[in-house]
Amino acid sequence: MTMNQAATLKEWKNYCETEKGVTAEDRTGHLPTPGIPKVLCFSSGKGGVGKTSIVTNLAMAVSKKGKNVLILDADLGLANVDVMLGITPKYSIQHVFSGEKTLSEIIVDGPGGIKLLPASSGIQELCHLDDSEKLFLLNEFDTLTHPIDIMFIDNAAGISDSVMYFNMASEERVVILTPEPTSITDAYALIKVLSQQYRVSEFSIIVNWSNSKKEAQNVFKQLTSVADRFLGFLSFNFLGYIPRDLCIPKSVRQQKAALELFPACRACQEFEKIAETVLSNFEKKNDGNIKFFWQNLLRL
Ligand SMILES: Nc1ncnc2c1ncn2[C@@H]1O[C@H](COP(=O)(O)OP(=O)(O)OP(=O)(O)O)[C@@H](O)[C@H]1O
Numbered sequence: 001m002t003m004n005q006a007a008t009l010k011e012w013k014n015y016c017e018t019e020k021g022v023t024a025e026d027r028t029g030h031l032p033t034p035g036i037p038k039v040l041c042f043s044s045g046k047g048g049v050g051k052t053s054i055v056t057n058l059a060m061a062v063s064k065k066g067k068n069v070l071i072l073d074a075d076l077g078l079a080n081v082d083v084m085l086g087i088t089p090k091y092s093i094q095h096v097f098s099g100e101k102t103l104s105e106i107i108v109d110g111p112g113g114i115k116l117l118p119a120s121s122g123i124q125e126l127c128h129l130d131d132s133e134k135l136f137l138l139n140e141f142d143t144l145t146h147p148i149d150i151m152f153i154d155n156a157a158g159i160s161d162s163v164m165y166f167n168m169a170s171e172e173r174v175v176i177l178t179p180e181p182t183s184i185t186d187a188y189a190l191i192k193v194l195s196q197q198y199r200v201s202e203f204s205i206i207v208n209w210s211n212s213k214k215e216a217q218n219v220f221k222q223l224t225s226v227a228d229r230f231l232g233f234l235s236f237n238f239l240g241y242i243p244r245d246l247c248i249p250k251s252v253r254q255q256k257a258a259l260e261l262f263p264a265c266r267a268c269q270e271f272e273k274i275a276e277t278v279l280s281n282f283e284k285k286n287d288g289n290i291k292f293f294w295q296n297l298l299r300l
């Protein structure tokens with residue numbers, strides 16, 4: 001049997017257990033090439049700073065520009081992407097692990113052409129897969145029925161193991177913070193752990209809930225000057241800012257993206273600008289030397 005012939009993870013695991021001649025080396029020699037070329041992981045030290053709002057609206061903006069976007073909802077226990085977009089996924093990645101569904105079957109369509117991979121209830125499993133499970137999942141990504149150009153991860157707040165895990169596996173790490181001192185301190189704490197314990201040296205920053213671009217740039221300066229002083233040489237990229245704008249909570253209440261309901265609002269204009277920057281970085285980096293998320297995440 002090959003992985004492609006195994007209909008579910010359970011079937012593949014049973015095969016691996018009974019197939020004594022197949023060694024881990026044999027299996028790793030046949031790693032498929034995952035079809036996901038770019039992954040941005042959105043995190044924050046402090047909770048409630050706007051990660052899910054930003055991920056859903058940016059996904060919509062990027063999708064409007066012709067890219068196939070997948071959101072991975074990785075907020076363990078507090079999945080919000082589906083609620084914000086008004087969709088009710090029946091299954092999650094947990095069903096892939098239990099062998100009931102394939103990855104293609106659990107991915108749901110969201111508004112504006114975006115796709116959602118509901119993963120929150122299976123995050124613990126995703127972080128603790130054995131070799132045969134990792135291989136199976138890699139293969140599943142290779143055989144997805146719809147192509148994906150870019151994946152956004154809506155991470156949990158804080159500095160838990162799963163937060164680190166997704167950051168490590170991603171090509172670009174975006175830290176979101178607000179002008180509140182507590183948010184700046186917590187963003188610094190996240191950057192400190194990622195740089196000192198996990199050797200991450202490049203960060204993109206989005207300042208949310210800002211009164212002006214100037215205020216956002218000051219927050220960026222505050223964060224980077226402390227980091228420069230105490231954490232050594234790190235590279236920071238100001239990806240943009242989102243103003244405090246009532247259209248965001250209004251759209252959350254209606255379970256729709258702000259970009260759908262209020263495309264002309266100030267926040268949406270900034271979402272569009274950030275989406276353009278993300279895509280132009282994407283074109284620059286898309287030079288064949290791509291670090292694939294799933295190979296990293298599921299590294300054997
Ligand atoms: N720029 C903004 N202007 C006004 N309200 C905002 C803005 N950004 C987010 N909000 C509001 O802040 C609240 C928290 O946002 P959101 O759920 O996106 O944060 P989060 O970082 O994902 O939270 P959690 O850490 O709990 O996952 C929501 O009610 C949202 O409507």
Ligand SMILES: [Mg+2]
Nearest residue numbers: 051052075080
């Ligand atoms: Mg959230």
